[in-house]
Amino acid sequence: MAQTCKDVYIVAATRTPIGKAPRGVFKDTRPDDLLVHAIANAMAQVPTLDPASINDAIVGCAFPEGEQGMNMARIAVLLAGLPNTVGGVTINRFCASGITAVSMAANAIAMGEAEVMIAAGAESMSMVPMSGNKPSFNNAIFQKDENLGIAYGMGMTAEKVAQQWGISRDAQDEFALNSHKKAIAAQQAGEFNDEITPFTVVKATPDLSTGEIKTSSKVVGLDEGPRADSSIEGLTKLRPVFAAKGSVTAGNSSQMSDGAGALILASEEAVKRYNLTPLAKWRGFAVRGVPPEIMGIGPKEAIPAVLKTAGLKTSDIDWFELNEAFAAQSLAVMKDLELDPAKVNPMGGAIALGHPLGATGAIRAATVVHALRRHNLKYGMVTMCIGTGMGAAGIFERV
Template identity: 70%
Template sequence: MSKQIQDAYVVAASRTPIGKAPKGTFRNVRPDDLLVHAIRSALAQVPGLDPAVIEDVIAGCAMPEAEQGLNVARVAALLAGLPNSVGGVTVNRFCASGLTAVAMAADRIRVGESDVMIAAGCESMSMVPMMGNRPSMNPRVFERDENLGIAFGMGLTAERVAKQWNVSREAQDAFALESHRRAIAAQQAGEFADEICPVEVVEKFPDLATREIEVRTRTVSLDEGPRADSSAEGLARLRPAFAAPKDPTGKATGMGSVTAGNSSQTSDGAGALILVSERMLKQFGLTPLARFVSFAVRGVPPEIMGIGPKEAIPAALKAAGLKQDDLDWIELNEAFAAQSLAVIQDLGLDTARVNPMGGAIALGHPLGATGAIRSATVVHALRRRQLKYGMVTMCVGTGMGAAGIFERM
């Protein structure tokens, strides 16, 4: 017997500040501890909710090994003090891991299999490198030309997008500068306060003279990446960080244009959302922040993976029965300025609605955590500014795009 599709509501959304990797504020903080903090902070937003009714924690992580391995979702659920009855599963869709976790949690509720779910994401790029501790690419990737894109570094795919979509170095640097400007303005206005749960960092230093351990404690409450001193002149001086794009014969086609300044920052962070059914809203007297409306993922050629949102956004809109103009707020993950500008250009996105508080170039991109973090941003921004529909979307390594839509209640 088929079940009627029901709505899934977000009742809490919290995230840690984002630290710079590998030498930033969270360089010695374990990613599972960041996830624990995000989960506890989300739970604190709904004190009337009985934790015993939570059925599962789904957490995204792009490199689920080492300090963020061993099914980090279940480990974090237990360390956060949730009952033993609460399950945990870790999912990996690279940069869309956190958003996929939100979609999976919502789907469990929408088909009537669960009533209360936690969706989350965590990543420490300080502790676990981009490709993991022991990358091992399948040799078959290199046997056929059409599979080589799977092995391309992300920067190289951005160079290809810049060339194919005619995105200039100047345009990329201008986009990056605006990301920092918006992020700094949002920080100064206190616009991240609703979503960020400050983290207390405790560090210990040995004093060889006294043979004692000095304990230093500091509270981190803002993202570490935004730079007030970022300038067009400074960005222009940066050298291209990746290989120049090549023509079919293998000859380089001029200088590259993708730099460290117009790319996302490697980062550490975590985020968590609590989703419930309408029955739980009534049972516990909860106030919904937003309704999860739709999700879509689409594939694109791996060598131009950055263009993925161009395919995922229309699919998510179609599933929601909405038009692009209905979107009031779009969190387009800035993996690279080149790919962000290509997506904006092809879809004709309103730049005033794209990343109004800055994006990953300024704020950082802790891979598997980003989807959950930016979902928290959208949910609180819609409520704070009294807007209706918001979207989180990103490109994904190996050639994918993902997009999820939220509606303020």
């Protein structure tokens, strides 16, 4: 007999501000501390929930080593003060790690394996660099031409997408400028207030004359990346960084970043039992593969797949959080799927706000959940391309 899947609700969603890497506000802040902060404050949003009812915490991280190794999920659960009974597992699907964590948590509830789950993501690109501290490619990648795309740097895949989809340098720079403009406008209007939990950075400095340790603190409440002084003149002056005659620059690419986000998901029974207020309903997830050398086009395949699963059309989605890994790939996806630009990243994207890799899916999920309620919209989507050639997309419904 086929099992009927249960409805899954998001009952809490928050994130830290996003810091610039490697010299931003969180350069000395451990990613597990950012994760603890996100989890603890997600829990604070549901004071009637019994922490012992949480079955597991699934945490996405693109490079789970160093300061974000050792099964960061379980460590963060314990440091956040949750009961020993709450499990924790760290998962990796590169840039889609955070939204994959949400999907996996939702699946556990939908199948009746859990009642309450934590889904989160955390990444410090200040402490663990792109590709990790000790990258080591399988030699088989270099033995066949068809495998070389696996080893391409992300920038080169963006150049290939720009070439194949005819995305001009001017279009990329204009897209990047608009990302900053929208992000600054959203910050000034307080649009991020619902989703961000401010983080206090504490700095300890030794006083050699007295032998004392002096501490200072700074409350970080906004994303560090958006630039009010960004201009088309400044963007056009930047040189391509991945190909001598290319069009992809530091200015029209996502920023390296540090940050964390966390959501709490619950079954309908748990919502009633603990008197919780649902923020949104989870409607589905899809991941699809594409050639690694054009990995940026991944959402073009994942978006139609998840829409089919949810029984929806592109026009039904009111808010797209399309991760801006590069302007070139974002524009290519929008072009092929004929997405309404007004619905895509209304508050800016990763070019302005930053992209802390494995955390981004959870962070942008918090964005969508709160934006749908704030603007009285029905459906929102989080979607992104993924290294080695994939795309992922998840749908949320306001309730």
